[in-house]
Amino acid sequence: MIESVLVANRGEIAVRIIRACRELGIRSVAVYSEADRLSPHVLLADEAYLLGPAPSAESYLRVDRILEVAREAQVVGIHPGYGFLAERAAFAQAVEEAGFTFIGPTAATIAAMGDKTEARQRMAAAGVPIVPGNTEGLVDAAEARALAREMGFPVLLKASAGGGGKGMRVVTAEDEVERALDAARREAAGAFGDDAVYMEKYLEKPRHIEIQLLGDLHGNIIHLGERECSIQRRHQKLVEESPSPVVSPELRAAMGAAAVRAAEAVDYRSAGTVEFLYENGEFYFLEMNTRIQVEHPVTELVTGIDLVQWQLRVASGEAIPFRQEEIVPRGHAIECRITSELPEEGFLPSTGRIRYLEVPTGPGVRWDGGIAQGFEVGLHYDPLLAKLIVHAPTRDDAIRRMARALDELTVEGVDTCRSFHRRVMDEADYRAGNVTIRYLEEHPEMLSGEDGTPRDPHDLRIAAALAGLLEAERRRSIRPPRIGAEDRPLSGWQGARGAWRAGQ
CATH class of the missing domain: 3.30.1490.20 (ATP-grasp fold, A domain)
Incomplete structure (x- = not known):
């Protein structure tokens, strides 16, 4: 197993990778910008090193500085996460040339699939349907x-x-x-x-359905089923789920086989995704993402396979032990991307300090977050704060569970898209599985107020401010006194200095 890994990213994906490293006994090294000095991924890692100022070009995109830190920290591997440098072939090549293990596909694979016209040529030659x-x-x-x-x-x-x-x-x-x-x-x-x-x-009303892949260094490539990612805004996914409500076992096998052929055409290794457009019973290759996807948790929940851990295992030389026929989705998973944006105002970015954070819990609820109470949300990076994911026996159960989880989620200090997701969970077409990439165009009420008309931005800000004040007052009235509060005497064990142990 790789002994140490530098995580060349930030936010929730950096936290996710660091946790996988810890479970595998791998020393984790975080990097951060000046704006992220006290971010959760920095505090969670075994070591952390400053890259530079807040702008990405001066920090998370500094290949020279990342490699300098890798040498200083004496790591074995570098994990790029997603975004930033994850799909830049030059970065993967620089990592390998510097003597480190790039946790992902080869530079040649990234280059081949990063050029969309070359990718289409390769897919056509491999017998993969293209638009x-x-x-x-x-x-x-x-x-x-x-x-x-x-x-x-x-x-x-x-x-x-x-x-x-x-x-x-x-x-x-x-x-x-x-x-x-x-x-x-x-x-x-x-x-x-x-x-x-x-x-x-141009396809008028296709669905966006993607296939998760996993390849190793021994020539084994399998697919882990599909994800439905049709609810999008400007080609950015908002809600994802697995399995798709329209994919039969036969269609899953056909799409999975096409995705595996696509991966074999570029000697793929590690976790990757082939995206398809699906319309009128036909599917067409869209592109291949040569990295871990934001929405990977829904696949993990329905297959029981930890994709990030397997990226690390594959990079360490382990062979995939699963057979294709063993991969069968169990239950249903849904993911909502929680961003610092206000859907009612055209997804206007929101900034500020997170004053209070209450994360939903309970059976089948997962929170992959990169924020904490006191965290400062700025405009330097992607607005993704966290991902809320649920798993349940059926799709209907999963929708109800997600609605409950969204109701429990509280983020004070910045606006989020929580209300948008909550409306989607109640919308009839979504609940029936009738979605395409035109979903938001056909359901503008999802971006509107409760009466179905866009809210006035000024009124919305006032309502949000009043709601925040009322909620803060409510919490003060019900929140139990803190240990050591002046109006509450400490018990004997609370007031004792030093460690407390059972039996003492």
């Missing part, structure tokens, strides 16, 4: 117009070098092509340093 379109970057607007006419509008322009909605434009008519292509290229260049753009047929 109709071209497999090379567009030369100019004339080529784009000709291809769009051939496929039929609407079409989708996408950046070759990245995802997340950057460099993406929907084109509904020929006279929009040139303007959309220029805009997509500019955005792609700014986001990824590469202005290459390709075109594919």
